[in-house]
Amino acid sequence: MSRLPTPLTLPDRDGKRGSRTRPRSLPDRGGAPPGRRGPRRLMGRETATAWAFVAPSVLVILGLSVVPVVWSLLLSFQADDLVTPSRWVGLDNYRALAQDPHFDQAVRNTILYTALYVPLSIGAGLFLALALNRRIRLVGLYRTLVFVPFVISAAAQGVLFSFILDPEFGAANTVLDVFGVSPQGFFNDPDQALLALLAVSLWSGTGFCVVVLLAALQDVPPSLVEAARLDGTGRLQLLRHVVLPSLRPVMVFLLLWQAITSLQVFDLVYVTTKGGPLGSTTVIVYFIWEQAFKNFTAGYGAAAAYTLALALLVLAVVPRLARALRGRTRPERSRPDVTGPDRRLEGAAR
Numbered sequence: 001m002s003r004l005p006t007p008l009t010l011p012d013r014d015g016k017r018g019s020r021t022r023p024r025s026l027p028d029r030g031g032a033p034p035g036r037r038g039p040r041r042l043m044g045r046e047t048a049t050a051w052a053f054v055a056p057s058v059l060v061i062l063g064l065s066v067v068p069v070v071w072s073l074l075l076s077f078q079a080d081d082l083v084t085p086s087r088w089v090g091l092d093n094y095r096a097l098a099q100d101p102h103f104d105q106a107v108r109n110t111i112l113y114t115a116l117y118v119p120l121s122i123g124a125g126l127f128l129a130l131a132l133n134r135r136i137r138l139v140g141l142y143r144t145l146v147f148v149p150f151v152i153s154a155a156a157q158g159v160l161f162s163f164i165l166d167p168e169f170g171a172a173n174t175v176l177d178v179f180g181v182s183p184q185g186f187f188n189d190p191d192q193a194l195l196a197l198l199a200v201s202l203w204s205g206t207g208f209c210v211v212v213l214l215a216a217l218q219d220v221p222p223s224l225v226e227a228a229r230l231d232g233t234g235r236l237q238l239l240r241h242v243v244l245p246s247l248r249p250v251m252v253f254l255l256l257w258q259a260i261t262s263l264q265v266f267d268l269v270y271v272t273t274k275g276g277p278l279g280s281t282t283v284i285v286y287f288i289w290e291q292a293f294k295n296f297t298a299g300y301g302a303a304a305a306y307t308l309a310l311a312l313l314v315l316a317v318v319p320r321l322a323r324a325l326r327g328r329t330r331p332e333r334s335r336p337d338v339t340g341p342d343r344r345l346e347g348a349a350r
Helices: 039-075 092-098 101-132 139-151 154-164 171-178 193-217 222-230 235-246 248-263 267-272 284-294 298-329 341-349
Strands: none
Touching: 039 298, 092 298, 101 139, 101 193, 101 248, 101 284, 139 193, 154 171, 154 193, 154 267, 193 248, 193 267, 222 235, 235 248, 248 298, 267 284, 284 298
16 A cells, blocks of 8 residues: 655744644654653763762772781781792691790780670679769769770870889889888789789770760660669669660670770780780780781781681671570460460450
């Protein structure tokens, strides 16, 4: 069938064209008119703009965290003195760590320091938080004084207590002499050096626990406390059965935080004792620094660093796995069957 010719329309006298002769704008490749931008083009421009803002942060993260982590992992399998070309040794660095008595001493010192620091800091923080969670005069000043040591850097703390605990000219021995106590060695005594570091750490780290626990205590429902007091509950029972269960999530957080902090202690040791005397204060992080930048055995130090990283990973993952397993193995409460005659009895009681 032949195609009919398209009818022609003449312009009006006013010079205006009819609606049928109005030219239509051709769509572009994206399916949108030329005057409008397609959605794909707009999304592409937005994505490019977003990456332009995010790129500097991504480069910083890759350059300061991801790349060093991968490089140090490869370095732990090599013998490298940071000067000559490295040599691949496989697991020899890790085997040497297992037989190194100095590393064994560093691990024992770190475990002892952590085992004492974590419970003492949390216990002292809980005691002070309970004491400061009252309406007493100048309570804001007391809270500030407790938190101020936490703000002071570890290097400043080390310099300060190096003068205070100096065996010959320190103020600590002067005060002890007033009470008739013989002068103590403190940082110069192998039996007291680690305990002196622990005391300085508790002086500064307890303030963080006080602030966190004080905030958690203020979130305990007052109605729950008042109901317990109306029932005749004593202070110890109120603390044991009402307050401490409410603080359980915060206590778990503090337990992990303080444990990780104590395992990574370095600044205070470096400023005060340098790992001495006789290695009594050598902790794992100081051992890593000593091997890498003092003895120039970077591969050996990297192996020790990844041993510490594995311990921290286990410390962070084990509680979550235990909580997940406890949630799965916990028996579900059986609901009573309310069908049949029991349901009729319940309806009759209503």
